[in-house]
Amino acid sequence: MTNGPTGARDVVVVGGGVAGLSAAVFTARNGLDTLVVDPGESILRRNARLENFPGFPLGVDPRRLLDLLGEQAAEAGADRLDARVTRIETIDPGDDAADGARFVVETDADERDGAVRARYVVAATKNEVGYLETLDGVGILDRGKSYVDADERGRTGVDGLYAAGRLAEKPHQAAVCAGHGAEVGVTILEDDDALFYHDWVAPEGYFTDRGRDVPPGCEEVNADERREREAAALDAIPERFAEPHPDPQETHPSLEE
Ligand SMILES: Cc1cc2nc3c(=O)[nH]c(=O)nc-3n(C[C@H](O)[C@H](O)[C@H](O)COP(=O)(O)OP(=O)(O)OC[C@H]3O[C@@H](n4cnc5c(N)ncnc54)[C@H](O)[C@@H]3O)c2cc1C
Numbered sequence: 001m002t003n004g005p006t007g008a009r010d011v012v013v014v015g016g017g018v019a020g021l022s023a024a025v026f027t028a029r030n031g032l033d034t035l036v037v038d039p040g041e042s043i044l045r046r047n048a049r050l051e052n053f054p055g056f057p058l059g060v061d062p063r064r065l066l067d068l069l070g071e072q073a074a075e076a077g078a079d080r081l082d083a084r085v086t087r088i089e090t091i092d093p094g095d096d097a098a099d100g101a102r103f104v105v106e107t108d109a110d111e112r113d114g115a116v117r118a119r120y121v122v123a124a125t126k127n128e129v130g131y132l133e134t135l136d137g138v139g140i141l142d143r144g145k146s147y148v149d150a151d152e153r154g155r156t157g158v159d160g161l162y163a164a165g166r167l168a169e170k171p172h173q174a175a176v177c178a179g180h181g182a183e184v185g186v187t188i189l190e191d192d193d194a195l196f197y198h199d200w201v202a203p204e205g206y207f208t209d210r211g212r213d214v215p216p217g218c219e220e221v222n223a224d225e226r227r228e229r230e231a232a233a234l235d236a237i238p239e240r241f242a243e244p245h246p247d248p249q250e251t252h253p254s255l256e257e
Helices: 018-029 062-076 174-191 223-240
Strands: 007-014 034-037 079-081 085-090 103-107 116-123 140-143 145-148 161-163 200-203 218-221
Touching: 007 018, 007 103, 018 034, 018 062, 018 116, 018 174, 034 062, 034 116, 062 079, 062 174, 062 223, 116 174, 161 174, 218 223
Parallel strands: 007 034, 007 116, 034 079, 116 161, 200 218
Antiparallel strands: 085 103, 103 116, 140 145
């Protein structure tokens, strides 16, 4: 599909919290043109110190983690639009004007950038569902807060629409929602019938020395390449943690003056 700030995309991820960004890492790394639309309001920004996210034994600033996830999605090739999705409409993918897209995703930045068309939409907006109300076939669950009815892999009642993270009723934990976002990303790759086996980086020879082709989605990396990638990470990562995160601590809106 074509690129550009908006236009037509393979995947539009609505919500760039932990679930949405994790989904985008997987779809973008595996060749789907991915746009994340997000106004920067992840609830994780209210956390004071994230001490149960895998891989950070001394905890991590939650705003830093969101920055790193955003950087990882961008590194994978995903674009980001700082905007709020206001409405989604379905279109007939057989329609010549639709570019194979199933959805038109409208945002509050449309006057500036125009609406986005997409073949797949990942809804990852925690309890925000207003933009889904015009879509026939989405099960909205009202349990005090709103959720989207989805199967274990995030598929909803609308072909091409997936729900990820808290919105799909996953436990209110960052690691679980990130993991579910990743699962939804992989589900899209599988449902897309793209050539895909696993998103793995394996040592040189892991497959080929056993007489196998490197499966689609996998990569074999030799020792020089592995050291080069490690050196780049060792060079870049300490700077990310050199200073406290500049953003202020956020809290519940009812506690703000
Ligand atoms: C005070 C507090 C402390 C917490 N501490 C912990 C903890 O220590 N450990 C832990 O595991 N979990 C913690 N959590 C829970 C954790 O933050 C959530 O479970 C997790 O962030 C949910 O991930 P998500 O991606 O589903 O939602 P979010 O991270 O909230 O992401 C949703 C995204 O959707 C975007 N969005 C909303 N509406 C729209 C729209 N219309 N268009 C486009 N984008 C939209 C928002 O900007 C946001 O970025 C804490 C939560 C709070 C409130």
